[in-house]
Amino acid sequence: MSEEVTMEDIISFTKRRGFVYPSSEIYGGFGGVYDYGPYGVELANNIKTMWWRAVVQREENVVGLDASIFSHPRVWEASGHVDSFSDPLVECKECNTRLRADHLLEGEGIAADEKMTEQEINELFKSDGAKIKCPKCGKRNFTKIRHFNMLAESNLGNTTGNIDGPTYLRAETAQGTYINFKNVVDTTRQKVPFGIAQSGKVFRNEISARQFIFRKREFEQMEMQMFVHPSKMLDVYEEWKEKRWQFYKDLGFNEDNLRWHEHENLVFYAKAAWDIEYKYPMGFKEMEGVHARGDYDLTQHMKHSGQDLSYADPKTGEKFVPNVVETAVGVERIFLAVLCEAYTEEELDGKGRTVLKLPQELAPIKAAVFPLLRNKPELVAKAREVFEMLKGEMMCEFDDNGNVGKRYRRQDEIGTPTCVTIDFDTLDDDTVTLRDRDSGKQERVKIQDLLAKLK
Ligand code: ATP
Numbered sequence: 001m002s003e004e005v006t007m008e009d010i011i012s013f014t015k016r017r018g019f020v021y022p023s024s025e026i027y028g029g030f031g032g033v034y035d036y037g038p039y040g041v042e043l044a045n046n047i048k049t050m051w052w053r054a055v056v057q058r059e060e061n062v063v064g065l066d067a068s069i070f071s072h073p074r075v076w077e078a079s080g081h082v083d084s085f086s087d088p089l090v091e092c093k094e095c096n097t098r099l100r101a102d103h104l105l106e107g108e109g110i111a112a113d114e115k116m117t118e119q120e121i122n123e124l125f126k127s128d129g130a131k132i133k134c135p136k137c138g139k140r141n142f143t144k145i146r147h148f149n150m151l152a153e154s155n156l157g158n159t160t161g162n163i164d165g166p167t168y169l170r171a172e173t174a175q176g177t178y179i180n181f182k183n184v185v186d187t188t189r190q191k192v193p194f195g196i197a198q199s200g201k202v203f204r205n206e207i208s209a210r211q212f213i214f215r216k217r218e219f220e221q222m223e224m225q226m227f228v229h230p231s232k233m234l235d236v237y238e239e240w241k242e243k244r245w246q247f248y249k250d251l252g253f254n255e256d257n258l259r260w261h262e263h264e265n266l267v268f269y270a271k272a273a274w275d276i277e278y279k280y281p282m283g284f285k286e287m288e289g290v291h292a293r294g295d296y297d298l299t300q301h302m303k304h305s306g307q308d309l310s311y312a313d314p315k316t317g318e319k320f321v322p323n324v325v326e327t328a329v330g331v332e333r334i335f336l337a338v339l340c341e342a343y344t345e346e347e348l349d350g351k352g353r354t355v356l357k358l359p360q361e362l363a364p365i366k367a368a369v370f371p372l373l374r375n376k377p378e379l380v381a382k383a384r385e386v387f388e389m390l391k392g393e394m395m396c397e398f399d400d401n402g403n404v405g406k407r408y409r410r411q412d413e414i415g416t417p418t419c420v421t422i423d424f425d426t427l428d429d430d431t432v433t434l435r436d437r438d439s440g441k442q443e444r445v446k447i448q449d450l451l452a453k454l455k
């Protein structure tokens with residue numbers, strides 16, 4: 001990472017190079033929602049694939065699930081979201097900006113969080129928050145703080161006549177996992193301890209969706225819940241803390257940019273909660289949460305549905321409600337961190353360049369194929385042949401636009417690890433030039449060895 005990479009660098013880079021676009025720009029924008037461009041969707045897919053590989057494919061006792069975005073509204077009553085999935089909202093009376101009161105207090109070094117009651121946080125704001133100014137207009141004239149529920153409502157299903165209130169877009173994937181726990185036990189050979197993993201869109205009416213894609217109103221979560229015997233919960237918890245840290249090491253993260261943060265205020269049912277924080281341009285912030293949640297989730301669904309979700313150990317016959325160890329991360333938070341890690345402005349061969357030093361597995365384009373000259377049909381034909389051979393195996397680009405130096409720069413910027421150039425020697429000896437993104441070094445490779453080399 002360049003030492004001083006700023007959020008502005010990342011925002012303008014991602015827009016300019018087709019990674020992230022603000023939503024609905026031609027209509028003046030839509031706050032807290034973003035669209036992935038052609039390279040962004042590749043990077044996000046690669047992040048999801050790496051996560052799935054680490055959490056499902058390589059873990060014998062974790063299975064995948066894809067629950068729907070909508071579910072019966074009682075799911076969200078049972079989970080506690082309808083009553084208490086809220087953040088403390090304060091409004092500036094001068095410019096009407098809506099703000100998170102806990103974030104304003106934290107910004108002044110005053111310990112606060114979204115779990116405090118309205119009374120607690122109002123008292124804190126009154127006694128210790130005297131220095132707080134509105135970040136927009138600079139005035140100190142705020143409304144009383146009230147809790148604002150973040151569930152996004154819809155009317156889906158109202159036509160059936162069975163549901164009269166609102167239905168909700170899911171605010172996390174976890175509830176879909178809990179309500180399918182019994183299905184997975186009954187239809188697979190998994191025995192406790194085992195896990196269920198999901199990745200998918202979630203929706204939260206964030207009060208102030210700022211800081212680019214760090215805090216969105218529509219985002220994607222990758223969550224895994226391990227169901228364990230109560231006596232094993234803290235051991236399994238420690239195991240998963242280690243695995244999740246290792247995941248970021250395997251993605252090539254600099255460990256100086258990662259740290260553990262322990263939650264000061266645990267919700268009453270939780271046994272342990274730590275976050276992996278990343279050093280984003282605005283400072284260390286939560287990237288992933290690893291939580292020991294006790295039996296709260298299954299117990300709540302048992303109470304509200306009247307169904308027995310306990311588990312009977314087939315060996316001992318013991319019946320118990322499994323405890324849950326959860327790992328939860330947003331694709332966008334990894335996406336942003338990966339870009340911060342990779343974005344580099346530097347000199348190569350005496351010339352300035354911007355380069356994304358992404359690991360091979362994450363790079364949107366794995367190889368770019370160039371004919372040395374676009375006006376030599378025999379070079380273009382040979383380059384097309386190489387491109388056709390590679391494109392079935394990996395994401396590739398064909399580029400014959402501008403001189404080769406410019407094409408290298410374009411690929412450097414989007415993080416393509418290797419460029420393959422077809423020149424006149426290729427026509428004689430069937431070798432091509434491979435150019436490495438990070439070092440700029442070049443080597444000749446036989447076309448027949450190309451695939452193995454690139455992989
Ligand atoms: P925060 O304190 O930042 O609001 P949270 O503690 O509410 O996050 P969780 O409910 O634990 O977050 O969600 C799990 C993960 O989902 C977070 O660690 C984060 O990676 C991601 N996440 C949560 N809210 C957002 C958001 N608004 N935009 C993008 N990612 C998010």
